[in-house]
Amino acid sequence: MKDKKPKNVFKEGPISSDFIGNSIYKHQTKTSIGAHNIFLGQVRADEIDGKTVTAIEYTAYEDMANQKFHEIRERAFEKFDLTCMHIYHSLGTVKAGEICLFVFVSSPRRKVVFEALEYIVEALKSDVPVFGKEMFEDESHQWKVNS
Amino acid sequence: MKDKKPKNVFKEGPISSDFIGNSIYKHQTKTSIGAHNIFLGQVRADEIDGKTVTAIEYTAYEDMANQKFHEIRERAFEKFDLTCMHIYHSLGTVKAGEICLFVFVSSPRRKVVFEALEYIVEALKSDVPVFGKEMFEDESHQWKVNS
Amino acid sequence: MQITIKYFGQIAEVTQKEAEQLEVSKGKISELLNILNSKYDGLKHKDFQIAQNQELVTKETVLTGQEIALLPPFSGG
């Protein structure tokens, strides 16, 4: 199921566990699928110089980001025998413990989903213009850097 | 969170998307987690010699299987910096499109969860005495072989 | 000695039972297999592994255990 034009992968606020459960449910009609692999990014309450992260505020260069997500999708469908792929990323405030990234791939066979999911997550971390601002309990902040 | 004695990983019948969603929800209080990775095995409606698989009936040598799952858990916690790990496998009838295997790993960092999840899924496919009987619409069957 | 033998999957289809108790003399797993092969028609053509007290063993292993299991190819997940 290739899409020809970029979808909007952004959702305002955190991604709920209900949304994820429902997304899994919808795939139960696709009986050629044998394996699903799901990556979830969750905001960590990191302690940095004695202060604790309470939330991350996400902004993005949305048009370019959606275009990059689309290119990653297209490349992944070319490289891997995938039945479905879904990507969602939060914008705005996501509190510690909440989910900010949901990547979902499905295939007839398991080997494919492992390779594809890691490929997609690494590509989106490096290629997609999304910016996280780590908020501390005293309302100071620092800009997140991916490692 | 290591467990000292084997848990029962088996559940009667399919694993519901609600159960999976709820399991994700419960991890939102664990704010040291930055990355979750979830593998789901779903029963495929394979066509074999003109007949379609409608369900798989799972049986297991339960005591040995739970012991093997436990050993896989222990080895995975030794090898990888995991915060949590959960494994559930169905027994009995799981229809095409339904989920029979749910493996869930969480860690502060993403690289760890990719490696750990694949390690665990491959180990459980090869080491755990579970047997799948593929049922066809005409009530004939064949024994599943993992590839 | 008295042992319990468990059969799974397609092996249980051959033996037509899931478990039984057998009185056997001490010896190797291979000797037990000879008994079972003559008792159950078609068993020798089946592919299976053997567990003794829930650990996989070879035909050369000495029978010590209370519980022997005949396990066809694993196909979980």
Added chain:
Amino acid sequence: MQITIKYFGQIAEVTQKEAEQLEVSKGKISELLNILNSKYDGLKHKDFQIAQNQELVTKETVLTGQEIALLPPFSGG
């Protein structure tokens, strides 16, 4: 020509705005950067990439585009 410049994340903190329109003469990206560096104190110490019409470009790239964006290190996910 008229271009739109967009600022994101910590770059927008330096420029104190998220976007602006600028009238510039044709030339390389590096020439536009010189203008911005003299306009915004502290910008030259920041780490960023530049996109022209949503594709990353280098300082040597010729300005063609309607939309330029200054992008600090990506930190999605």
